[in-house]
Amino acid sequence: MYEIRFFEDKVYALLREGTIKGASHLYAGQEAVAVGAIAAINENDVIASTHRGHGHCGAIGNKHAKTEEARQEHWNKMMAELMGKATGYCKGRGGSMHIADVQKGNLGSTGIVGGNIPVATGAALAEKLKGSGSVVLCFFGDGATNTGAFHEAVNMGSTLLCGLPVVYICENNLYGMSVPFCDKSVDKAGQASRIRDIYARAAAYGIPGESIDGMDVLAVKDTVARAVERARNGEGPTLIEAKTYRWYGHSSSDQRIYRTREEEAEWKARDPLVVLRNKLLDWRIADEAELDAIRDKAERTIEDATQFALNSPYPDVSELMDDVYVPSSPSKIEEARVAELETLAKVH
Template sequence: MKESKDKMIQMLEDMMVIREFESTVQKHFAEGEIPGFVHLYLGEEAVAVGACNALEEKDYITSTHRGHGHLLARGGDVNKMMAEIFGKATGYNKGKGGSMHIADVSLGILGANGIVGAGLPIAAGSGITSQILDTGAVTLCFFGDGASNRGTFHEAINLASIWNLPVVFVCENNMYAISMPQYRSDGRKGQNIKDVSDRAVAYGISGVTVDGNDVMAVNEAVTEAVKKARNGGGPSLVECKTYRHRGHFEGDPTVYRSDEELEEWKKKDPISRFKNLLKDQELLDDAEYDELKEKVEARIKEAVDFSQNSPDPDPSEVTTDVYYGEGV
C-alpha cells in the first residue's frame, strides 16, 4: 500500500507540474515573451501522466504538437523545457525546436512533432529496433483524434500489427481537431464512429476506450497494454477521452464549442478529481496538498527565472546541427 500511495502522490504531483507549467506558459505567451505557437496540455494531464507511469526507463515515447505534458510526465527537466519554449540557448534543443519540437532524446523521447500523425510510423520503427536488437523496450505513441484520420495512422498500426511490434498507440481524444469535432450525432464531424478504438478491430489488435480524465484508469489500461507488448503480444490501441481547457493554440477563439460544454468538462477536471479521490481514501490531506502546490509553483517559477536569465542562441548556431556530428 505504501508503494502504491507514493506512486499515486507522485502522479498527482506530475499532473500538477504540467498544470502549473502550462498555465505559466500561457501567461508568458500572452505577455509576448514566447514566440511562435503554443498548444497547451491543460485539462489533458491525466493521459500523459497515467500513460508514462506505465513505462520503464528503457522505453520510448513519440509525442505531438501538444507535447509539453508528455515530456514532463516522462521526467523532462523543467528548466531546459521552459528555456526551449522561450527560445533560449539553454533549452533542450538549443532554441532550434521550440514548443512543437521540444524533446529529450536521452529520456527515450523520439521528438515532439509539428506534423499531426507523424509520430505513428516513427513509433512503429522504434518497435522494429526492439525486435531486431532484442532490447525489450516498448514504445508508447501519443497522438490525437485528428491524427486518427491520417494515412499514417492506418499504415503504422497495420505495420505494427503484421509484425507484432511492441508499440502502444495512445489516442488522446480531446474531441476536436482544431475546430472539427471527432464525432457528433449530426453536423460536422471528423469520423462517423463514436470511439476511435473501434478501428482496432480492422487491424486485428485490441482496442479499448477509457476515461482520459481518470489518471488511474489510463494507467491501468496502458500498463496492461505495455505488459502485453513487452511479452510479445503485439500492439494495442488505447483511446483516452479527454478535453482541452484551452483552444487548439493560444489565441484560438474557440467559436466551434460552447462555454457550457467547457464548463461540463471542467467539472471532470483530472487533477481535482484525483485530489478528491486521494483525500477520500485518506492518502492526502489539505496541508499536504498545499505543501505540494507550493513546491510545484516554486519549481516552475525557478524555470521561468532560469529562462529569462538565459542567453539567446549565438547567431553561429543557425547552421550547426543540420547534420549529425558534423558541419557540411
C-alpha cells in the same frame, strides 16, 4: 500533474505578452493521460509525442529525475526551449512543437499531425530487432486517426515480426482544431468522422482496443500498464482511446467559438487534478495540507523555471550550423559554416 498545469498556464501568459513566440498547443486538461501512461512504463522505454506535447515531455522528464535538483533542471530546460534559449533541451532550436530528449527516451514531438506514428512504429521495430525488451508509447490526437500515416503505421505495427512492442494512445479531446470529431447533432459534413469510438478501429488491424476515462490518471495507468505488458511479452500493439478535453483552444490564437461555455464547464467539473485529489482524500492517503504543499511546490518549480529561462542567453549566431549536418566530414562542415557566417555578415 500540477507541474504540467502550472507550466501550461504560465506558457499561455507568456504567449499573450509576446515573451514566447509562435504557435503553442497547450495540454492543460489532458494531464492524466500523459502522467498515467508514462507512470506505466520503465525507464528504458520510449515515447513519441505530438504538437500538443508539453505534457508528455514533462511527465517523462519527471520520471527520470532522481532528485529535486534534477526535477528543477528538467523544467528549466523545458521552459528555456519554449523561449528559444540556448539552455533549452534542443538549444532553442526545437521550440514548442519539436521538443525532444532522446537520452530520456523522448523521441520528440512533431508539428505534422500523425507524423509521429510511423516514427514510433519504426522505433518499436528497432527495439524488437535489438531484443531490448523496450516498449514504445505513441501519443496522438483524434485528428491523426484520419490520416494515412495512422492506418499504414498501425497496420505495420500489428503485422511486422508478429506484432511490434508499441502502444498507440489516442487522446480524443473531441475536436480536430475547430471540427468535432464525431457529433451526431450536426450535419455529417461538419464532423471529422462518423465513428464515435476510435478504439473500435483496432478490430481492423486484429489488435485489442480499449476506451478509458482520460480524466482519471489511475484508470489511464492501469489500462496502459496492461497494454505495455502485452507488448513486452511479444503480443503486439494495443490501441487505447482516452476520452479527454483540452482547457485552451487548439492553439494560443483560438478563441473557442465552436464550443459552448456550458460544455467546457461540464468537463472542467471533472478536472483530472481534482479527480485525483478527491480520491487521495477519500482513501486517506493524503490530507488537504499535504496536497496543498505538493501544489505549492509545483507552482514554485515552474516560477523558478520561468526565471531561469528569462535569464538564459539566446544561441549565438556562430552556432547557426551546429547540429545540422552529421560530422562525417569536419572540413566540409567548417567550410559551410564559414560561408554561411560570411553571408550573414553581408546581410547585417
